Structure formats: structure tokens, C-alpha cells
Amino acid sequence: MILAQKIVLVLAVLAAAYFGFLHFSQPGQEIREASETILLYEDGDFKVTKDSRHVYINGEIIKVDNAGPNYGNEPDAATFVYVGGNGEYFKDKDFVYHTTWQYFSGREVADLESFEVVGEEYTKDAVHVYWGREPLLEADPATFVVFDSVRSCGQHCTYSAGDKNHKYLQNQVVQADSVPSLQKLDDTFATDGTFVYAVYSPTLDLYANPPVKLEGIDAKTFKLRCLLGGLYEFACDSSHLISPGLAVVVKGNYDLASLQKLEGGYFKDKQYVYRLHHSNAMDRVEGADLDTFTFVNDDSIDAQDKNQVYFCGILFDPNNSARACY
Numbered sequence: 001m002i003l004a005q006k007i008v009l010v011l012a013v014l015a016a017a018y019f020g021f022l023h024f025s026q027p028g029q030e031i032r033e034a035s036e037t038i039l040l041y042e043d044g045d046f047k048v049t050k051d052s053r054h055v056y057i058n059g060e061i062i063k064v065d066n067a068g069p070n071y072g073n074e075p076d077a078a079t080f081v082y083v084g085g086n087g088e089y090f091k092d093k094d095f096v097y098h099t100t101w102q103y104f105s106g107r108e109v110a111d112l113e114s115f116e117v118v119g120e121e122y123t124k125d126a127v128h129v130y131w132g133r134e135p136l137l138e139a140d141p142a143t144f145v146v147f148d149s150v151r152s153c154g155q156h157c158t159y160s161a162g163d164k165n166h167k168y169l170q171n172q173v174v175q176a177d178s179v180p181s182l183q184k185l186d187d188t189f190a191t192d193g194t195f196v197y198a199v200y201s202p203t204l205d206l207y208a209n210p211p212v213k214l215e216g217i218d219a220k221t222f223k224l225r226c227l228l229g230g231l232y233e234f235a236c237d238s239s240h241l242i243s244p245g246l247a248v249v250v251k252g253n254y255d256l257a258s259l260q261k262l263e264g265g266y267f268k269d270k271q272y273v274y275r276l277h278h279s280n281a282m283d284r285v286e287g288a289d290l291d292t293f294t295f296v297n298d299d300s301i302d303a304q305d306k307n308q309v310y311f312c313g314i315l316f317d318p319n320n321s322a323r324a325c326y
Contacts, residue, residue: 040082040090048087048099050077057104066105069095075106084117091115096123107133119146121170122161129163131171138173139163188247189235191219196237198247214242214249233261243279252282263295264302266313275313285313 036051047058054061055075064070076092083089083096090097095106096115109115110127117123122144123130129139140163160169167174184190190197190211196219197211218237226236234250235242241250241259258270266285267274273288285293289305296304300318303310310316 040080041087043087046087048082048090050080053077055080057099062104064097064104064106066103068106069108070106083115085120085123089117089123110135118144119161122146131168134171136168136171138166139168140165186224189222189224189242191222194219196222196242212247214247216240217242217249241282248280250276250280250282253284254282262293264297266293266295266303268293277313283313285310287315 037049038051039047039049041048045058049056049059055077056062061074063072063074065072075090075097076094079093080090081092083091088099090099091112094112096109096112098105098107109123109125109130111125114126115123116125118129121131124139124141124144126141128135128137129141129144130136143164144161145163146161162168183192184199188199190199196214196217198214199211217240221238222235223237224235226234226241236256239256241254241256242248243250252274254267254274255269255271260268262268262273265276267276267282268290271290273285273290273293274282275285276282285303287308288303288310289307292306294304296302296309301309301311301316303313308315
């Protein structure tokens with residue numbers, strides 16, 4: 001009878017372990033019940049969970065490991081919750097916590113209850129807007145919105161956020177009168193009546209990627225599509241071509257009024273033949289005969305005239321093995 005009771009007890013323990021009611025720890029680890037574990041955030045190999053006593057990142061008990069509030073201590077598991085920012089921001093009853101691939105740091109904010117993430121680089125509460133840890137003292141939290149992250153739009157950004165009083169680039173105030181009032185022409189271009197701007201997002205109303213002025217382009221003669229060689233492939237004004245996909249001005253001394261599009265990236269006007277490189281530079285094909293120049297679909301050359309053969313806008317050199325052409 002005693003042996004049978006022992007067998008039943010062992011079987012019960014094994015069943016409990018199998019179905020997840022008990023977890024056996026490794027040496028040096030605490031034993032915890034799986035039924036208490038709560039998933040807070042998961043993205044690929046990154047997982048944040050908690051139970052009644054601890055918070056875990058990828059199964060390891062987490063402590064604040066960067067200088068700042070609560071350094072060296074664990075967050076309060078009972079009140080620890082996910083706030084936002086693609087797994088970056090959490091909070092408990094005392095602090096806000098920021099996670100990176102390297103650190104788990106604590107920080108104090110003015111109003112913990114209202115704290116929220118409003119962009120990759122900005123957070124706010126009822127009292128302040130924050131850029132990283134730094135409060136933006138001039139910002140109005142009630143009207144503050146993020147247009148886009150500088151991480152996304154890089155050098156094109158002239159500002160990345162704003163409120164009723166100011167616009168901001170990271171933590172710097174940008175003068176409001178430096179931001180143009182624009183009319184959207186399509187998903188690539190906009191105008192203020194005097195200048196033409198490249199718009200790097202269709203959501204112009206929010207300036208998701210702030211517009212960039214196209215220097216030298218005349219808004220009064222600007223056209224979204226200009227006819228060249230039977231195809232409407234470029235925007236233009238009276239003197240310049242603009243590549244619509246990249247919204248960049250095509251540089252060169254070409255005559256737009258007589259410019260014709262050939263094949264293979266070649267163009268000609270009333271005087272010269274050109275090769276378009278990298279969608280933004282119209283380079284003259286030196287020595288090309290205007291009347292007989294033509295595109296050739298060949299492995300080694302791509303154009304010829306009555307006198308010469310060419311590859312990528314230059315005289316073909318059979319000793320040059322480099323075949324890249326843009």
C-alpha cells in the first residue's frame with residue numbers, strides 16, 4: 001500500500017510538471033509557478049514577462065543596470081506595466097524604465113500616471129514633453145505632436161515635432177515662420193506659389209517628412225510631367241528637369257526646349273548628346289555626332305554614331321573591363 005501511494009505521488013508530480021503547474025529550476029535559480037507569469041511584450045527574440053515577485057527579460061531577472069533612479073534594484077513587479085515605444089518604455093509605481101539592447105535604466109518624470117510615448121524620440125506626461133531624458137520646458141504637452149523621427153528622414157528633416165507655439169528638431173526650437181504653407185501637387189511635389197518643394201511623404205498635412213525646397217526651380221513654370229520622347233517621365237520648369245522618383249534637379253547645361261529622350265539613358269538637344277547618370281546629372285557625350293547617334297543593345301557597347309562606339313556615355317575602351325554603368 002505504501003509503495004502504491006508513493007508511485008501515485010510521483011506520477012502526480014510528473015503530471016503537474018508536464019502540464020506547466022510546476023517549474024523545476026536550474027541550480028542557483030529561484031523556483032516560480034508558470035501560472036503566475038504574465039507576458040508584457042514580445043518581439044522576436046526579445047520578451048518581457050513578470051510574475052508576482054520579479055520582472056524578466058528573456059527569462060532573466062532584471063535590475064536597473066544604468067546610472068539613474070533605482071540603480072541596482074529591481075522594478076516593482078506588482079505595478080510594472082508596458083507603456084509603448086516598440087518595447088522600449090515601461091513603468092511601475094515609482095519610475096519610468098527604458099530598455100535598449102544594452103541597458104535597462106530608470107528615470108523620474110513629473111507625472112507618472114499620464115506618462116506616454118508619442119514618438120521614437122519623444123515622450124510626455126501632463127506636465128512636460130521629454131526628448132530622451134531631457135524635458136522640453138517650452139513645449140506644451142496638450143498640443144504636442146510628433147511629425148516624424150529624425151532617424152527616419154535624416155538630413156531631409158527641418159523639424160520633427162510641434163505644438164501650438166513652436167516646432168522642434170529633436171530638442172531645439174525651430175522658428176515657426178521658417179515653415180512654409182504648402183499646396184500639395186502630388187505625392188512627390190508641393191508649392192508655396194514661389195518655390196517648389198520635394199515632399200517625402202504623401203501625408204503633407206502632418207509634414208511626416210518635412211519638405212525640402214528645390215533650389216532654382218520656378219513654381220510659375222513648373223509642370224508635374226514634361227513630354228520627352230513620347231513619354232511623360234520627368235517634372236520640369238522652364239529650364240530644368242526634375243527626377244520625379246527622387247525629386248532631385250537634373251544638373252547639366254542642356255537646352256530643355258529642344259531636349260529629346262532617346263533610349264538607354266541617352267538624350268539630345270539641338271547641339272549635343274547627353275547621358276543621364278544617377279538620375280541627377282546630364283553629362284555631355286563628348287564628340288558624339290548629333291545626327292547619327294543611336295542606342296545599341298549590345299553586351300559591350302550601348303551606343304554608336306558614324307565615327308565611334310560608346311559605353312555609358314564615354315568612348316568604348318576594350319581594355320577597360322569595368323562594366324558597371326549608372
